[in-house]
Amino acid sequence: MAVPTYHTLVFAVAREIPPGRVSTYGAIADYLALGSARMVGWALNKSFAAGHDVPAHRVVNRKGELSGRAHFPTPTMMEELLQAEGVAVADGRVQDFEAHFWHPKALGDDFEIEALKPG
């Protein structure tokens, strides 16, 4: 966390995703205005390996599909967590995805500064 790399920003934004809401790789990438959506998913992959407490289960692809479920400890963990938060998931897809969609921009323009503050 000492040096704000791309992961740092992705982790910070992912952590700020409110429960019961889901975001997309493109939304995070667009908010960060860096790299591309691929990097977001790639960064989240390391989130578990690095032991970060990042709610990666709240991040899905543009179609609302749980594309990253296969990378979780268990393939059903992602779906279980979302359902536990009140997000309806069926067949590996988020129901009413647009209704649960959440854009990082909702945090405000000062978030990225707060995220980089040492804590």
Added chain:
DNA sequence: TATTTGACCTTTA
């Protein structure tokens, strides 16, 4: 130091 990979998105045929 150079090459390969990656939980995606957008555009064109």
Added chain:
DNA sequence: GTAAAGGCCAAAT
């Protein structure tokens, strides 16, 4: 309308 390929850029090997 569906299908395929390209583009994006950083991190690990």
